[in-house]
Amino acid sequence: MTSRVHEVVAQAGAWIAGALLFALPFLQSGLGDGHSTGALHMDHAARHGGTLRMLGNYHLEVVERDQTVELYVSDAERRPLRPRDATIAFDDSAAQPLAWSSYRLVAARPAHYDWADYRVNLSDAPLLTIRLPAEGAVSRQATGPAPRNQAYPSAPIP
């Protein structure tokens, strides 16, 4: 009888240990969930060599390449998000879609532009809209169009 109990306990232990080894790498502990994410908002490093902006609880990193603009969207904890759709409009031109590629949004860009209006539609969040100056147009920003953010008040990055 004792050996039978021992056998059952050991068998259960094996299943529990195996299940933990199987599942733990795919789980998040969840500890601290529900607490303030204030400290997480201290993570404002641009991870792709671009410029990082915050809109509410979301982060947008804009990277200008030679012929394209890349937009990385992430949540408060910097986990990448895939928007439902997004558009970009350079200066006063018509908006064009930002295409999802791998884990970022990409659009062709003109050789020269002063600012771009980004519009990001997430599934369960307010529409994110922001006007950002081109990297080479920062000096013109003072006399150009004012930055515009329709969804959230502007949130400067410390």
Next chain:
Amino acid sequence: MEERDNGTGRDRWAIILALFGLGNLVNGAWMLASPAHWYIHLPANVPGSGPLNEHFVRDIGCIFFLLGALALISIRRRELRLSAMVAASAFATAHALVHVYDSMRGLFAPEHWWRFDLGPIYITTLLLVALTWQLAREQGRSR
């Protein structure tokens, strides 16, 4: 947790190795097949450590895939079981030490270690080391 099944037909180490091996195989295959998807969707907040490098994700995917394959092979090849567990424990320990180092130097956000690393990295490593220790003891006794 005797290694042999004592004639009952139930081999407890086979259960552990099967589940562990399957998990590693799935993780490795995911990394090899779609690094960007793995980078975004693994709940461990991989982007918290930096931008995606698809080549390096696949490199690491090879390790997980091979550790999983070794664990599964050792279900039938009992003489390989301790080697499989030692290899997995050694990798997990080294991996955990890298996470400790990167947490201490501030690569991760302050909450990262308990929000994301506690279960997937630290508890998994402790469990693997404990199980490897137990298997080594049992194999030592049976000799």
